[in-house]
Amino acid sequence: MAEIAPVRKVAVVEEEIKLKAEEVDLQRAAKLGGVAGLVAVFVSANGMVQAFAERAIISPILSMGYALLFLVPLVIGYLAAKEPPVREGFEAPKKGPRNVVAGLLVGVGTAVGLALFVLVASVVNLRPVFLNVSPELLELLTFGQGVGPGLALLVVACVVLGTVGGLMRLVPDRLRNALWGGLAWTLLIGLLEVVVAQLFRGLGLGFLEDIFYAPLGGLTLTGALVVFVLAFLYYYTVVPRVDAWRANYAQLPAERQRSFRLGALVAVVVIVGLLPQVLGPFVSEVLDLVGIFLLMGLGLNIVVGFAGLLDLGYVAFFAVGAYTTAVLTSPASPRWSPELSFWLALPFVILAAALAGIVVGTPVLRMRGDYLAIVTLGFGEIARLLLLSDWLRPYFGGAQGILKIPNLSIGPIVFRTPVDMFYPILGFCLVAAYISWKLKDSRIGRAWMAMREDEQVAEAMGVNIVELKLKAFIVGAIIASFGGALFAVKIGSVFPHSFSLLVSITVLVLIIVGGMGSIPGVVVGALALVGLPELLREFQEYRLLAYGVLLILMMLYRPEGIVPSKQWMRELHEEELMQDAWLKMEEERRRQAEAQAAEGKPAGQPGEA
Amino acid sequence: MQQTLSQQLSERVNFAAVIIWALRLIVAVVVVWGVVSTLMSGVYSPSQWRDLVIFGLAQGGVYALIALGYTMVYGILGFINFAHGEVFMSGMMIGYFVADYLNQIGMWNGNPVLALLIVLLVSMATSTTVAVLVERIAYRPLRGSPRIVPLITSIGASFFIQYAFRGLFGAGVKSYPRMEALQGAVTVLGVRILKVHVLVIVAALVMMAVLYWFVEKTRTGKAIRAVAEDKEIAALMGVDIDRAIVTTFAIGGLMAGAAGLLYALVFYQVFFFSGFLPGIKAFTAAVLGGIGNIVGAMLGGLVLGIVESLGPILILSGLGIPAPHQLKDVVAFTVLVLVLIFRPKGLLGERLAEERD
Numbered sequence A: 001m002a003e004i005a006p007v008r009k010v011a012v013v014e015e016e017i018k019l020k021a022e023e024v025d026l027q028r029a030a031k032l033g034g035v036a037g038l039v040a041v042f043v044s045a046n047g048m049v050q051a052f053a054e055r056a057i058i059s060p061i062l063s064m065g066y067a068l069l070f071l072v073p074l075v076i077g078y079l080a081a082k083e084p085p086v087r088e089g090f091e092a093p094k095k096g097p098r099n100v101v102a103g104l105l106v107g108v109g110t111a112v113g114l115a116l117f118v119l120v121a122s123v124v125n126l127r128p129v130f131l132n133v134s135p136e137l138l139e140l141l142t143f144g145q146g147v148g149p150g151l152a153l154l155v156v157a158c159v160v161l162g163t164v165g166g167l168m169r170l171v172p173d174r175l176r177n178a179l180w181g182g183l184a185w186t187l188l189i190g191l192l193e194v195v196v197a198q199l200f201r202g203l204g205l206g207f208l209e210d211i212f213y214a215p216l217g218g219l220t221l222t223g224a225l226v227v228f229v230l231a232f233l234y235y236y237t238v239v240p241r242v243d244a245w246r247a248n249y250a251q252l253p254a255e256r257q258r259s260f261r262l263g264a265l266v267a268v269v270v271i272v273g274l275l276p277q278v279l280g281p282f283v284s285e286v287l288d289l290v291g292i293f294l295l296m297g298l299g300l301n302i303v304v305g306f307a308g309l310l311d312l313g314y315v316a317f318f319a320v321g322a323y324t325t326a327v328l329t330s331p332a333s334p335r336w337s338p339e340l341s342f343w344l345a346l347p348f349v350i351l352a353a354a355l356a357g358i359v360v361g362t363p364v365l366r367m368r369g370d371y372l373a374i375v376t377l378g379f380g381e382i383a384r385l386l387l388l389s390d391w392l393r394p395y396f397g398g399a400q401g402i403l404k405i406p407n408l409s410i411g412p413i414v415f416r417t418p419v420d421m422f423y424p425i426l427g428f429c430l431v432a433a434y435i436s437w438k439l440k441d442s443r444i445g446r447a448w449m450a451m452r453e454d455e456q457v458a459e460a461m462g463v464n465i466v467e468l469k470l471k472a473f474i475v476g477a478i479i480a481s482f483g484g485a486l487f488a489v490k491i492g493s494v495f496p497h498s499f500s501l502l503v504s505i506t507v508l509v510l511i512i513v514g515g516m517g518s519i520p521g522v523v524v525g526a527l528a529l530v531g532l533p534e535l536l537r538e539f540q541e542y543r544l545l546a547y548g549v550l551l552i553l554m555m556l557y558r559p560e561g562i563v564p565s566k567q568w569m570r571e572l573h574e575e576e577l578m579q580d581a582w583l584k585m586e587e588e589r590r591r592q593a594e595a596q597a598a599e600g601k602p603a604g605q606p607g608e609a
Numbered sequence B: 001m002q003q004t005l006s007q008q009l010s011e012r013v014n015f016a017a018v019i020i021w022a023l024r025l026i027v028a029v030v031v032v033w034g035v036v037s038t039l040m041s042g043v044y045s046p047s048q049w050r051d052l053v054i055f056g057l058a059q060g061g062v063y064a065l066i067a068l069g070y071t072m073v074y075g076i077l078g079f080i081n082f083a084h085g086e087v088f089m090s091g092m093m094i095g096y097f098v099a100d101y102l103n104q105i106g107m108w109n110g111n112p113v114l115a116l117l118i119v120l121l122v123s124m125a126t127s128t129t130v131a132v133l134v135e136r137i138a139y140r141p142l143r144g145s146p147r148i149v150p151l152i153t154s155i156g157a158s159f160f161i162q163y164a165f166r167g168l169f170g171a172g173v174k175s176y177p178r179m180e181a182l183q184g185a186v187t188v189l190g191v192r193i194l195k196v197h198v199l200v201i202v203a204a205l206v207m208m209a210v211l212y213w214f215v216e217k218t219r220t221g222k223a224i225r226a227v228a229e230d231k232e233i234a235a236l237m238g239v240d241i242d243r244a245i246v247t248t249f250a251i252g253g254l255m256a257g258a259a260g261l262l263y264a265l266v267f268y269q270v271f272f273f274s275g276f277l278p279g280i281k282a283f284t285a286a287v288l289g290g291i292g293n294i295v296g297a298m299l300g301g302l303v304l305g306i307v308e309s310l311g312p313i314l315i316l317s318g319l320g321i322p323a324p325h326q327l328k329d330v331v332a333f334t335v336l337v338l339v340l341i342f343r344p345k346g347l348l349g350e351r352l353a354e355e356r357d
Helices: A004-016 A026-045 A048-052 A064-080 A097-123 A135-141 A147-170 A173-191 A193-202 A206-212 A221-251 A254-306 A315-329 A342-361 A369-388 A418-440 A443-453 A455-460 A465-491 A501-514 A519-535 A537-557 A566-572 A574-598 B002-041 B046-077 B084-104 B112-142 B148-169 B195-217 B219-229 B231-236 B241-267 B276-289 B294-319 B324-342
Strands: A056-058 A408-410 A413-415 B185-188 B191-194
Touching: A026 A048, A026 A064, A026 A097, A026 A147, A026 B148, A048 A064, A048 A135, A048 A537, A056 A064, A056 A173, A064 A097, A064 A135, A064 A147, A097 A135, A097 A147, A135 A147, A147 A173, A173 A193, A173 A221, A193 A206, A193 A254, A206 A221, A254 A418, A254 A443, A254 A465, A254 A501, A254 A519, A315 A342, A315 A369, A315 A465, A315 A501, A342 A408, A342 A465, A369 A501, A369 B148, A369 B276, A369 B324, A413 A418, A418 A443, A418 A465, A418 A519, A443 A455, A443 A465, A455 A465, A501 A519, A501 A537, A501 B148, A519 A537, A537 B112, A537 B148, B002 B294, B002 B324, B046 B084, B046 B191, B046 B195, B046 B219, B046 B241, B046 B276, B046 B294, B084 B112, B084 B148, B084 B241, B084 B276, B112 B148, B112 B241, B185 B195, B191 B195, B195 B219, B195 B241, B195 B294, B219 B231, B219 B241, B231 B241, B276 B294, B276 B324, B294 B324
Parallel strands: none
Antiparallel strands: A408 A413, B185 B191
8 A cells, every 4th residue: 555655646746737738630620621522522423412312301401412411511520620639648628719610611621622513513514524413413502593692502501510510519518419419310210201101100100200201201390300309308318317327227136137138138029020010011121131131240240250250252151041042942943943941941051051161161261361351252253153154054043043932931821021021030130149149258259259369379279270260151151041041032033143242241341330249230230231221222322332431431430330349349449448547547536536625635645545 | 198189189180181182182183184175175276275375465464563553562561452453443444534535536546656645644643543542541540450450441442432433433334445556466476466465465564674673673662672571670771661651552553554554455344343353363463473572463463364364265165164254253263262272372472371470
């Protein structure tokens, strides 16, 4: 005890001679303004603004196109106005007019970019090169008011929004979170009109649909206001208390925690199980697809997230599952058609997938991560090209694929519609989730993670790398093959074109965005990255563009994903964790000092407490 | 006890080795059988084989130019720049618009040399800009993170560039205008070769020679090699690491841009996905030659070009596989897989593919 006390005293002295806080970097804000201008011009020139303009979010004032365009200055302005982080030995930065100026700079940057773009495009015909710079786009950008007044409006709008973004920094945290939450939910509910309206109808609340949604699509003004207020209140009153509840929950005895968790799980499963009944066939179709990608995500999560093997040819296993099912169950299988039922074929699917896992896994056993990525990519493409070729046409039907795959059935129950298909897909997802959850903390799961972090060290510790890698490939392959089998019976046919590289990339993106190694992350990723683009058809064309941006941004700013697993987080943010530890220490010290001051003791002598 | 332990150990070690040896044997048998039966059948005349080799050399030259970008970046940063195929495509795409314009004003066929030079410059400038921008935005902030992170970023960059180009310039396939001066063939040393192929092969060889001179003889080249050898020590010796890395990306971009024009002269067509296959093949070439090794990339490119041109007919048709040209890309991918399995250090390079550092 006596040895520690002097150290603490020194720390207290340090606190008194803190350096002046860094200020909001305006030069950086100006740079970000340039970036914002480029981004705004880019989303206009590549046709996104125009394509999204068809979909109203709030009728008639805000379309998805305008929302996209105007979120650029707002969000980047907000980011540019961020104060520099609290650093060791510095004072906490103060908020002030500099935040607003930073936002303003971004607004000006956006405005200048867009204005130049509109001026150039209205004088020169850019269409021969830039296909999407159409007169309609210019009309959209100038609000249909002609170049002069329209451009003025556009400039004002951008500058104002940028400034608002900066102003948001001055608002107290709680209010700010509530405002952003309200905005986000309003946009989301506006976008998800199909789902929400269907939900109202399914629940017998059809009258709500007329209140919330305009006949031509989009929220009504009333609806938007209601959603905003509700979300605002939720974030303002409920969310700040979550921490307290969580603390309460943590204090519950372990048994009650477990029963609570189990109850929550059952509730979620029941609600999810009822969803397709309420949502109807169109949305169920989307849910089915989400489910299949979720299944593959769970599988790839084992290969990439747990074992750290970056597999870019994951679609090959998906194809193996689909084609094995097709050959074994379809009467139209070209060469050999045993016409087994789905369930009888399933063991063979598993077998084929395991074999494929070994075939792909063995050659890459000793390869380093990045080579493995390219080789697996090669395998994925080889699989597709072979299925497409005339050579294997007598077996797999070439480009025509295999048709007439019978529906899935259990006894007398036949799963025909998308609503029906949801249940087997959900079942398989649950199985896969259970497997991953069980594997994660098992001996083999821990060995995988050890291998992911450092192969040599793991090997030296007696982890059998060869066996583990093969196991990861086999488990991943089997789960993907389930996805393929379900895909085949759901569509009723298989074609080589369904098994392109883009499937592998989609699955990869969804686990990276969701959070590598994290099972809830995969669910979030599948819903957001597969479900959303399916619902918003005009988004489909820009899906991969968004995936690319997401991959880069996630790797730059949040490599652990949206719902991270603790392990990865630790691995990726060692430095920040140190910083956090320091901040916590600082906080703790202050609290102690305050407590002592309140007790009337001299502050800065926590050693005696 | 001891014996069982060693038995276990030997089992463990042998399992993968046995499979790999079996694979080797199968590959050797398949290749020899295919080649022999094709040659025995005598369907193809010697001049056809010669044309295939020359075509292979031409496309191999293009692969080699792209492969240089992969190999140099790998040498200096130790990761695969997945977006390099798109760097190549960007030059080819922007070059198309210039070529199209030059064709409209009549210069494409009026003054072909100047026209080609202009398009070459534009294409190289575009590719270089894209390569440098990608490095600046996506890779530089990630230096020092786990190896998988920049790789994933480069996959993201690759798809972003593809679909950005698709959004900006449309999804359609664009055809370069035909250049009359390049139609027809010339006879070199008694061998009839298409003029385009002569141009492509010569241009690729010249570019490679210049690059080799640059890396071996100039100060900047020396700096790049020093950084590739050991970043920290190079920094201590006063080499500006960031500059050396940017220069590497820029050189890769220059070569890819030149490759873009040459590729367009052979195949004429370009669209937003054009970079993917040549990119993967060039990577294969880089691995084949030994990644990190500049001469290796050149050699690997030429060899891969020839294998890809000859392989389907020479090997597959002998095996009785119908429509072997459909499997052209399979051959390239198979070469990649086989090289990585059997000789990861490539023809000339060091053994980098296996976990060592």
